[in-house]
Amino acid sequence: MAEYYEPIEEIQARAKDLQTFSMKQFSLTNKVAIVSGGNTGLGQAYVVAFAEAGADIYVPTFTSEGWEETKRLVEAKGRKVIFEEVDLTKEDAPKQVIEHTLSAFGHIDILVNNAGMIRRNNLVDSKQTDWDAVMNINLNVVYRLSMAxxxxxxxxxxxxxxxxxxxxxxxxxxxxPSYTASKHGVAGLTKAFASEASAWNIQVNAIAPGYIATSNTAPIRADQERNDEILGRIAAGHWGQTNELMGGVVFLASPASNYITGIIMPIDGGYLVR
Structure with missing residues (x-):
């Protein structure tokens, strides 16, 4: 086999390219993000992370719970947050949220489809109304906000x-079952959007949080048998804390991830490896 010698021009171009990397690529300075359901729990953590990275945030929520605390945390970092109480399942709500964000900030750079819900029942006790409610907010709203x-x-x-x-x-x-189906759908939707939107320099990715200590997981943590079962699979040996998801969401929102699209990124303490 003949030896191949890389042309000096390619070596010089690559060296120049390497010099363009900067930690500023992780910054969200002057970016505007929409974070649905960003008033409590993991959504609140994403909002605060964005503020720390330099972004302003528009937060559509179903209730006003957590507004004051979230506002205090964001403003302490010198950024702005605007809340809107809205039922995102209403037909005109996604378009309304986009219009109101543009009116408030002038542009939009990031959308985080965080709003969601869960209904727990034995399979035989599951109701059609539970299925419809969960699929509507967890999947339909993700699709419609993204389309808007x-x-x-x-x-x-x-x-x-x-x-x-x-x-x-x-x-x-x-x-x-309804939550599981909806989250499988979110993974598929992420890949489908990424496949087409990449042509317009739009990156579409998802975060898959592991077992995080929030109010949503409190019933599971209170069940000693289930708690032990979950902890036995987490390589890190502990339930995740909300702050352990903040770096991941900032990365996917920043220019540093511009060549990443269509991924489902687990932040799970190694749950999936066991």
Whole structure:
């Protein structure tokens, strides 16, 4: 086999390219993010992380719970946050949220589809109303909010959509068929959007949080048998804390991830490796 010698021009170009890397690529300075359901729990953590990284945030929520605390945390970092109480399942709500964000901040750079819900029942006790409610907010709203912001991102030839998947995007789970189906759907939707939107320099990814200590997981942690079962699979040996997801969401929202699209990124303390 003949030896190959890389042309000096390619070596010089690569060296120049390496010098363009900067930690500023992880900054969200002057970016504007929409974080649905960003008033409590993991959503609140994403909002505070964005503020720390330099972004202003628009937060559509179903209730006003947590507004004051979230506002205090964001403003302490010198950034702005605006809340809107809205039922995102209403037909005109996604378009309304996009219009109000543009009116408030002038542009949109990031959408985090965080709003969601869970209904726990034995399979035989599951109700159609539970299925419909969970699928509507966990999957339909993700699709409709993404579709509402897509024309703006396409026109400006840039944008980040970050969906919130789950460990139940990979597994069947117990007692949560509607939630499991919706989170499998979020994973598929993420890949489908990424496949087409990449042509417009739009990156679409998802975070799959592991077992995080929040109010949503309190019933599981209170069940000693289930708690021990979960902890036995977490390589890190502990339930995740909300701050342990903040770096991941900032990374996927930042220019540092511009060549990453269509992934489902587990932040799970190694749950999936066991």
């Amino acid at each position: 912001v897509l024309p703006i991102f396409k026109k400006q030839n840039s944008g980040k959509i970050i969906n919130i998947a789950s460990m139940l995007s990979y597994f069947g789970g117990k007692f949560v």
